[in-house]
Amino acid sequence: MGEPLKVGIIGCGAIIAQYLASFRRLDAIDLVAVADLDFARAQAVAESYDGVRALSVDELLAADDVELVLNLTIPAAHGPIALQAIGAGKHVYGEKPLAATTAEARLVLDAAREAGVMVGCAPDTVLGTGIQTARKAIDDGLIGAPISATATMVTPGHERWHPNPDFYYQPGGGPLLDMGPYYVSALVTLLGPVVSVVGAASHTRPTRVIGSGPREGEEIPVDIDSHVTGVLVHASGALSTLFMSFDAVKSKSANIEVHGSHGSLAVPDPNHFDGDVQLFALGSDAWETLPVSAGYLDSGRGYGIADLASTAAGSEPRAGGQLAYHALEVMESVLASAHSGSTIAIASTVARPEPVPLVALAGGVSVGGGPAGGAGSALG
Structure with a gap:
């Protein structure tokens, strides 16, 4: 997988604890910075995690050593923060949903394609x-x-x-x-x-x-x-x-x-x-x-980022933006259908994500089925 992916987190609310627990076990991820509108919350996280700096949002987006922004802000901010990160040349991974609406989510995916960066999104369950x-x-x-x-x-x-x-x-x-x-x-x-x-x-x-x-x-x-x-x-x-x-x-x-x-x-x-x-x-x-036969063993929130880091160049991450967009359109359309009484066609599609072989990422040991990612990382 090469060098660890250097990650900065924007949003230091309650969910961050689950990501931090995973990051401590994942060699593929190097957490370098955190930011929050409440700077005291970012400072508290930085003090609890060796090597992490507490920054303002603008400082984190401008940081040369941040390759991917993990967006843990409130859902209404998912789209705007993702667009700012993409504009700064960063890969992005966000909590669900990808954005507040499919229209906003489409802006995120289009911007990422233009910038040549990758988009991932929870749930990585x-x-x-x-x-x-x-x-x-x-x-x-x-x-x-x-x-x-x-x-x-x-x-x-x-x-x-x-x-x-x-x-x-x-x-x-x-x-x-x-x-x-x-x-x-x-x-x-x-x-x-x-x-x-x-x-x-x-x-x-x-x-x-x-x-x-x-x-x-x-x-x-x-x-x-x-x-x-x-x-x-x-x-x-x-x-x-x-x-x-x-x-x-x-x-x-x-x-x-x-x-x-x-x-x-x-x-x-x-x-x-x-x-x-x-x-x-x-x-x-x-x-x-059935016996456990596939998937990341002992995984937790944030494993989607490690999966993204190992994704072959030009490929879509398993917990990727296209899947998140498709799921969001499906949900919006169910609600629209409920009020219109009509069947609604889904405009987007997505390739069924590649299966995950039985693998323990935290130890870096494949338990069966070969490596988790492609032959080369899309992140260099």
Whole structure:
């Protein structure tokens, strides 16, 4: 992989702790600088991580030793910060979503293409052993020809535990845009791109009551659809059904199920990197837990950046901007369909990402299937 990729982080909120834990284990990544609008937060991170400088946002973007900007800002800032980083000649990797809208996300991808830099985007959970073992089972023909899938995310509402849940219930929030990137990215990884969608949605309560923290008992408005369903038609002909709810209480279904002509798979939570994959084969009388057979072992948030660093020149990272854009368009279109009552064609497409062999990046040891990346890094 050559020299480690030198990374600067913009945004030092709560999620940064998970990235820092991964970076400490990944030889492919050298964290050199952090920035935040609250400079004290950047200083605290720098003091906790050897060799890291606390900078202003402008200083980080101008730093010669920053090759890639990890964008951990709020979703509304994902697009603007990415464009600034690209303008400074940096590769970018962001938390989901790629941008607030597909129009803004298209600006990011077009700017990156013009500048000759790479774009990656969470979720990189699809690179872990859970989704990748399921992907390998499908590719190996264990369920026969894929026919359909279901993706289920049910919670009675984040206001029950989150002390400041307002943004979940404002435009840009809601169950689909909040959690959908994990599920849609997983479905595309498993079954390929989506060509059309139809959606339905409901808005069951005008307000929510905060259940914990200093604002406990405070009523907040709900300005989004809090329950969304959708049917995704994949280019392969498979049909996926989304069930995303901030209203329902609980589900006994697997987070994702994939059904084929010769069997069914129960796939673990796509918000996690691992978990058991279970197969019920045609003619069997019980579910079988499959051995872990693919994906980055013991992975965590930030492994998508290490994967990007090993991506062959001219290739798209597995957790790349094209996949993130496609997932965002699918989600926007499900919501648009829910309000128009019409089937909506998906204009974008994306190649099904290359599978991840079973590999332990932190130790640099391949456990099977060869190296994780291409023959040469796109980053030099």
